[in-house]
Amino acid sequence: MSNPVMDLDKSALAVGRKRAKIGVSQIVAYVFLGLLCLIWIIPIVFGITTSFRSQTEVVSTGFRLLPVNWIMDNYTAILQNTSTAPILRWLTNSIVIATSHTLLVVVVISLTGYGYSRMQFRGRNVLFFTLLGISFFPGVVNLIPSYKIIDALGWVNTSWAMIIPGLAGMGNIFLVRQFMLGIPKDLDESAKVDGASDFRIYFSIMLPLIKPVLIVCALFSFTGSWNDFLWPVIVYTDVDKMPVTAGLLLLQDIYGNYRMIGQLMGSAILAIIPTLALFLFAQKYFVQSINLNSGIKG
Incomplete structure (x- = not known):
């Protein structure tokens, strides 16, 4: 015992x-x-x-x-150089580009995610997973075709070359689609019984419910657009129209040749201030929104 x-x-x-x-x-x-x-x-x-x-x-x-x-002195010299290295103009260009790109991304991915998750049409899943599979190819593969398209449209050295490409990123669409699939379809059916159209359902019902995942996608899109380096170096040759990432490469030739390391580092610090401010402002929303389990079926 x-x-x-x-x-x-x-x-x-x-x-x-x-x-x-x-x-x-x-x-x-x-x-x-x-x-x-x-x-x-x-x-x-x-x-x-x-x-x-x-x-x-x-x-x-x-x-x-x-x-x-x-x-x-380094920051004074940086801000006073408005001819060969207009850092403030570059920052303004990047803010306009990244903000415009992010707003359009939210519109495009929310509409696309609604179509792939709530609307019924032939080949819906085949089309979605085909595009998702294609998106796994390295982005560098598309550089030459993308530049040919941008050049044909006359968008070289314009903000459109940075704003339009990448709006329908499949990674963001996948997140929105999965989140929407976790929302009960009874809400759609009840709204349709009351005579609501698909756009009314999307705008009045879906958008408020998918706000968490849209915040995540918006943050990713803004930082991705702001930090993009290779593409702006290719499509911009006009110094005044460059975003800050392409401008930093130019600064390496301007300040690097004269070994002005302090000014080069000061320019890099100025370039990260907007994204740092965005993180400090939105970190609460980001932490709350990163848990997407509520919108994904088990």
Whole structure:
């Protein structure tokens, strides 16, 4: 016959070992995450502080996390250069392009996701999965055909070359479609009984319900458009019309040849300020919206 006291001691011992095991695993996880944070943060901090160093200090002191003398000369020179390197114009161009692209993406993917998830037509699933499979090809494969199309439309050196391509990204459409598939179709049927059209159902019922996934797609689209580098370098040759990513490549030739590392780093820091501000403003919505399980069938 078992002894209740001994059984209780064994249970307490097992719980204690489990807690100790969990404690050790948590410590290891925190140490690992802390090291990753240092790997990411130190280069960023070093880049920021380098933008406040004089050129003499940059080339003479080697690696030093904080500058000896904090100066604003690099930023003054950057903002005053409005001819060969108009950084403020580039930032304005990028804001217009990324914002316009994001707004159109939200419209296109929400309408497309509604069509693939709620409307019935022949070959719907075949078409969707065919396009989804094609989207797995590397984007570099489409560079030459895409440029030929842009050139034929007369969009080279215009904002349309950055705004229109990529509006119907299959990754975003897939997320919206899956989210919509998790919404009960009883809502559609009830609305149709009341005489609502497909557009009315989409606008009045679906859009409010899919707001979380649209926020995620909008954030991804904005940052993707802002950080796009290869495509704007190809389609822009006019300095005044360039977005900031293409402008940074030009700055490497302007400042790099003269070893103006501080000004080059200052330009890079200015380029990340809008996306950093967007993240700080929208991180609450992003964290709330990233859980898409409510819109995906199990």
